[in-house]
Amino acid sequence: MLNKIIRYFLENRVITILILVLVVVWGISTSPFNWHGGIIPRNPIPVDAIPDIGDNQQIVATEWMGRSPKDIQDQITYPLTTSLLGIPGVKSIRSSSMFGMSFIYIIFDDNIEFYWSRSRILEKLNSLPPGTLPEGVQPALGPDATALGQIYWYTLEGRDPATGKPTGGWNAEELRTIQDYYVKYSLSAAEGVSEVASAGGFVKEYQVELNPDAMRAFNVSVMDIMGAIKKSNLDIGAETMEINKVEYLIHGLGYIKDVSDLEKAVVTVRDGVPVRISDVAFVNIGPGTRRGGLDKEGVEAVGGVVIARYGSNPLEVINNVKDKIKEMAPGLPQKTLPDGTVSKITVVPFYDRTGLIKETIGTLETSLSHEILICIIVIIVLVLNLRASVVIASMLPIAVLSTFIIMRYTGIAANIVALSGIAIAIGVMVDVGVVFVESIIRYMEMPENRGIRKGKAMVNLIYKAVSEVSGAIATAMITTIVSFLPVFAMEAQEGKMFSPLAYTKTYALASAFVLGLILLPTLSYILFSVRIDSKRIRKVLNYILIAAGVLLSVLYSNIPALGLTAVGLNNLLAHRWKKPGISNYINIGIALVVATYFLAEEWLPMGPQKGIIVNLLFVTGCIAIILALLWLLVIYYERILRWCLNNRWKFMLLPIATIxxxxxxxxxxxQEFMPSLNEGSFLLMPTSMPHTGIEQNLNYIEALDKRLAAIPEVETAIGKWGRVNSALDPAPAQMFENTINYRPEYILNEDGKRERFKVNRKGEYLLRNGGTYNPADGFRLIPADSLIPDRKGDYFRQWRPEIKNTDDIWQQIVNVTHLPGLTSAPKLQPIEARLVMLSTGMRAPMGLKIYGPDLETIEQSGKAIEQALKDVPSVIPSSVFYDRAVGAPYLEIKLNRDNMARYGVNVEDLQEILSAAVGGMILTKTVEGRERFPVRLRYARELRDNPEALSMLLVPTATGAQIPLKELADIEYARGAQMIQSENTFLVGYVIFDKKQGKAEVDVVKEATKVIEGKIQNGELKLTKGVSYKFAGNYEQQERATARLMIVVPLALLIVLLVLYFQFKTLTASLIHFSGVFVAFAGGFILLWLYGQDWFMNFSLAGVNMRDLFQMHTINLSVAVWVGFIALFGVATDDGVLMGTYIHHVFLEKDPQTRHAIREAVVTAGLKRVRPAAMTTATTLIALLPVLTSTGKGADIMVPMAIPTFGGMLIQSMTMFVVPVFQCWWREGLLKKEEKARNAAENSSPGK
Known part of the structure; x- marks a missing residue:
């Protein structure tokens, strides 16, 4: 089958070229990178920073404002939870009851379709039995979005339309009104938006404040005033009237339009005189009660958050939102301030995921381009044939474009993990081309084929060469793909995270293999058969090369373009060389220099500040060292292999010791669950004490933002206290979220790539105002628009010299945010925090859940465990905190039922009066154009702001008299719940903590478990009967993922072994070729261990520490690292398969019958395979160097995946000796058995 495909496309080269053009155009069209394809229409793959790894979760939110958490829990959360538990596919239900709000989180199995689960919840909510919930309470299903949905946060600010500078001039009420009724609805109309939630400011209210003295004088009750307000706000329609043959619509206008309309509403009539609301109450406009707000760098702000719909393309949604903002910007209100300044409402983003997405994709784009450049360099060096190098190198970009096409039409979004699958497959993709082309060159160099370069004979030569190795490569590809089955078998968060990688790696390998069969033979035929025999044409072409090189270097200041000139000159002077091959080698050298220069200029591993020469030397050195070692291996391979065959036991000590x-x-x-992605922002989440009031919370958030904004590396600091008006934000008023956007290390362009700026010969940056800035004279922040972009300039670093990485920035944040009354906060980032909070209920990635019969018991045990955890050596003591559930101060009004009976007052009437007069009751809403404002009734503040005034509240009796509240109830201070958490209806409390730097999550939890159990055993820690606890968060995820991997990884290895068995037909041969997996496995772990050793690579070159350059630190065994090992297993098997295939072919040809002949056959086969094996090892190792030194967004996930492959491939060269040694051992054993059998047969024959 494979041979037929090869021959068909080799003989029909026009079809092959058309397929090539189609793939290139289609691939550019679907590419996730911001390529400008000219006339090619764009239909890019959906793009995001990371896969959506949140739980399959729906949220039911219920508002019952003014009610305590206990009331919410008993009357809303518990009955709703018990009703929802019976929905099909529900895995668990978590809930949170807080002041005025209930949140229920229904987690479904991952195989349940998202919108199907929503419809089942709505069915259940609509069929609740009467009386399940209090009257007037209506639960609502949250937005159709996930934890990753919060993609765009913004504030509304008054700015000068001409200069864009802040002007102010708008109060918090005006801004909130504009947000609620103009901006919110405009942005909600953008395609892909699920919800726009408002935050900060004041909701405008008409407030009717009762005057008890006037009420007593007019003998008016609260109920009378409530009825009057409700009846004073009504428009009606009364059909139509025809006048003079014209139809008029009758419209009765009765809506409240201003304060005077409300004041004039009639409550009753006394002695023929109307008693208006203005006679018994004060009417004014004021702010509504709020449970959350925004602060920008110490100033109260108003804004909102845009939430993307489930399954939408985040980048596309953000662009749609930005288009809407541009569209509505001219129509936003503006005013002229007293000083004549114009202040126009402007939407100012403070969290925009566009930057993260573009930087992450940019990191991968850069890594891919670096890998391709490196592969080109390695191929040129190892093949020493420019034509062959072009054939192999051209396969990489075409295979990558093919992968984009498949991703686009199989629904795989482009993100850091999906594109990493392509990055880690590059080495194997090169191997396909290397093996095919190396086989073609070998055939061309055979004496009988030396004159063949064109026609049918060339077609047959290429066909034989490619078909000889196609079966082995097919087996190698299958084993590589099969080795990734464990990734497909992952579940929950790790499955959602890494399954895109498994798909893209499979797509990339399949594309490379198919293109190797279809396209590579045709390209080889074209390039190897092209010969320009006319000296005149060759001379003209060389002159064109010389001119093009000079022209390009002058026009674009591009030094590498002179390589074209050098090639042209060398070709013109070729006749002067005594040996005919010298000119070819010079061209190869020129190509190497140009490719290496390009790589060094783009990669800059030593840092931009070191200049191109230092970086070029370092890049050349790295490549030269690896290639030199592998060339030495190739040169001395025969000698070493013969020694290994003659000293098998001595040699085997090395791989055994390694394993x-x-x-x-x-x-x-x-061990840990997963490395966190660098998002370019931090989310600081401290909390205040449960009794802290709103005024103090405002002081806290203001102080935090001011301190954070003072850090030079921080670009913006926006603080949120409490919650925004969304079911996705279940935060109490005592919780703070400070979004801290820090500046990237270097100024970036709009595509997320580092930008160069003009410098003079002294290394000083030239400024637009004519000045200069020298970083050596001291750190200064220079805005990007003050610098002059220059493609040949230097990158501009925005961090102080002492700030080396983001951990240093976080430490600066921790140092300035210690405030009395605030807890510490774990190190979190916006996306990470949303995922953690909505998937576990905790505000930290590590924590402990405590279950108990009641809140007091849980509180007592939680505080005890909090103290115990502070003694765990690997835990940061200041990070340990039990989230207080109890501790909010209450004023409890205890009704005296005997006195109430005596005065004829029932409970419902009294509670309604209390609710309206003290808390305030919204009775109606005004309709003012598109704006709607509530009308609230309550007592004046001075009559309800202390217990004594509250006790004098007048309550009407059955006789019409009004008596003070103190005659009917007692007012007492009490301590109660601030928030009630539950899981599957059982109460739960959370203790959160954070690990020390370099410690592994699993080790920390094991150590914490040991400490807690030890304290329980010695009586130092006492837990109340009925209390249980378990560790949760990342540890829980890691335990589940590890248990799964321990099953599927051995199973995948077994499948790989079966594939080998089908190829080689014997178990022994399959095990021999499988042996490389164990050696590579050991190499990966050895490098992981070396990364954590302070002495390893702890030296400097040109002032750059190598440990810092390669980001060497303790790497824990995470799911990402396991994925790296799984990728390694497939690659490690490939060399063994190809080596075994060559040995098998040699044995079929020679059929050795002596020990010496067997060893000679093994050596012959090994010598055939050693060069392509060295090439594949070199490309894999060197291609990973840019990944290992990468520091951009996404590197946090790529590096842990790359380390096992790099370490494994370093050691895996041993397989080039292990497989031949085992093969020789096995075949010699078979020969001995045959000799024994033959001798036994001869001895037992009748003639003996």
Whole structure:
């Protein structure tokens, strides 16, 4: 089958070229990168920073304002939870009851369709039995979005339309009104938006404040005033009237339009005189009660958050939102201030995921381009044939474009993980081309084929060469793909995170293999058969090369373009060389220099500040060292292999010792769930005490933002206290969220790539105002628009010299945010925090859940465990905090039922009066154009702001008399719940903590478990009967993922072994070729261990520490690292398969019958395979160097995946000796058995 495909496309080269053009155009069209394809229409893959790894979750939110958490829990949360538990596919239900709000989180199995689950919830809510919930309470299903949906946060600010500078001039009430009734609805209309939630400011209210003295004088009750307000706000329609043959619509206008309309409403009539509301109450406009707000760098702000719909393309949604903002901007209100300044409402974003997405995708784009450049360099060096190098190198971009096409039409979004699948597949993709082309070159160099370069003979030559190795490559590809089955078998968060990688890696390998069969033979035929025999044409072409090189270098100041000139000159002078091959080698050298220069200029591993020469030397050195070692291996391979064959036991000590070291390290290495992605922002989430009031919370948030904004590396600091008006934000008023956007290390352009700026010969940056800035004279922040962009300039660093990484910035944040009365906060980022909070209920990635019969018991145990955890050596003591559930101060009004009976007052009437007069009751809403404002009734503040005034509240009796509240109830201070958490109806409390730097999550939890259990056993820690606890968060996820991997990884290895068995037909041969997996496994773990050793690579070159350059620190065994190992297993098997295939072919050809002949056959096969094996190892190792030094967004996930592959491939070269040694051992054993059998047969024959 494969041979037929190869021959068909090789003989029909026009079809092949058309397929090539189609793939290139289609691939550019679907590419996720911001390529400008000219006339090619764009239909890009959906793009995001990371996959949506949140739970399959729906939220039911219920508002019952003014009610305590206990009332919410008993009357709303508990009955709703018990009703929702029976929905099909529900895995668990968590709930949170707080002041005035209930949130219920229904987690479904991952196989339940998102919108199907929403319809089932709505069915259940609509069919609740009467009386399940209090009258007038209506639960609502949250937005059709996930934890990753919050993609765009903004504030509304008054700014000068001409200069864009802040002007102010708008109060919090005006801004909130504009947000609620203009901006919110405009942005909600953008395609892909699920919800726009408002935050900050004051909701405008008409407030009717009762005057008890006037009420007593007019003998008017609260109920009378309530009725009057409700009846004073009504428009009606009374059909139509025809006058003079014209139809008029009758419209009765009765809506409240201003304060005077409300004041004139009639309550009753006394002695023929109307008693108006203005006679018994004061009417004014004021702010509504709020449970959340925004602060921008110490100033109260108003804004909102845009939430993307489930399954939408985040980048596309953000662009749609920005288009809407541009569209509505001219129509936003503006005013002229007293000083003549014009202040126009402007939407100012403070969290925009566009930057993160573009930087993350940019990191991957850069890594891919670096890998392709490196592969080109390695191929040129190892093949020493420019034509062959072009054939192999051209396969990479075409295979990547093919992968984009498949991703686009299989629904795989482009994100850091999906594109990493392509990045880690590059080495294997190159191997396909290397093996095919190396086989073609080998055939061309055979004596009988030296004159063949064109026609049918060339077609047959290429066909034989490619078909000879196609079966082995197919097996190698299958084993590589099969080795990724464990990733497909992952579940929950890790499955959602890494399954895109498994798909894209599979797509990339399949594309490379198919293109290797279809396209590579045709390209090889074209490039190897092209010969320009006319000296005149060659001379003209060389002159064109010389002119093009000079022209390009002058026009674009591009030094590498002179490489074209050098090639042209060398070709013109080729006749002067005594040996004919010298000119070719010079061209190869020129190509190497140009490619290496390009790589060094783009990669800059030593840093931009070191200049191109230092970076070029470092890049050249890295490549030269690896290639030199592998070339030495190729040169001395025969000698080393013969020694290994003659000293098998001595040699086997090396791989055995390596494997034992790997196993020992594996057993001792720390474990964690997943490395966090650098989002370019931090989210600081401290909390205040449960009794803290709103005024103090405002002071806290203002102080935090001012301190954070003073850090030079911080670009903006926006603080939120409490919650925004969305079901996705279940925060109490005592919780703070400070979004801290720090500046990227270097100024970036709009595509997320570092931008260069003009410098003079002294290294000083030239400014637009004519000045200069020298970083050596001291750190200064220079805005990007003050610098002059220059493609040949230097990158501009925005961090102080002492700030080396984001951990240093976080430490600066921690240092300035210690405030009395505030708890510490774990290190979190916006996306990470949303995922953690909505998936676990906790505000930290590590924590402990405590279950108990009641809140007091849970509180007591939680505080005890909090103290115990502070003694755990690997835990940061200041990070340990039990989220207080009890501790909010209450004023409890205890009704005296005997006195109430005596005065004829029932409970419902009294409670309604209390609710209206003290808390305030919204009775109606005004209709003012598109704006709607509530009308609230309550007592004046001075009559309800202390217990004594409250006790004098007048209550009407059955006789019409009014008596003070103190005659009917007692007012007492009490301590109660601030928030009530539950899981599957059982009460729960959370203790959160954070681990020390370099510690593994699993090790920390094991140590914490040991400390807690030890304290329980010695009586130091006492837990109340009925209390249980368990560790949750990332640890829980890691335990589940590890348990799954321990099943599926061995299963995948077994499947790989079966594939090998189908190829080689014997179990022994399959095990021999499988042996490389164990060696590579050990190499990966050894490198992981070395990364955590302070002495390893701890030296400097040109002032740059190598540990810092390669970001060497303790790497724990996470799911990302396991994915790296799984990728390694497939690659490690490939060399063994190809080596075994060559040995098998040699044995079929020679059929050795002596020990010496067997060893010679093994050596012959090994010598055939050693060069392509060295090439594949070199490309894999060197291609990973840019990934290992990458520091951009997304590197946090790529690096842990790359380390096992790099370490494994370093050691895996041993397979080039292990497989031949085992093969020789096995075949010699078979020969001995045959000799014994033959001798036994001869001895037992009748003639003996």
């Amino acid at each position: 034992l070291c790997g196993i020992l390290i594996w057993k001792r290495i720390g």
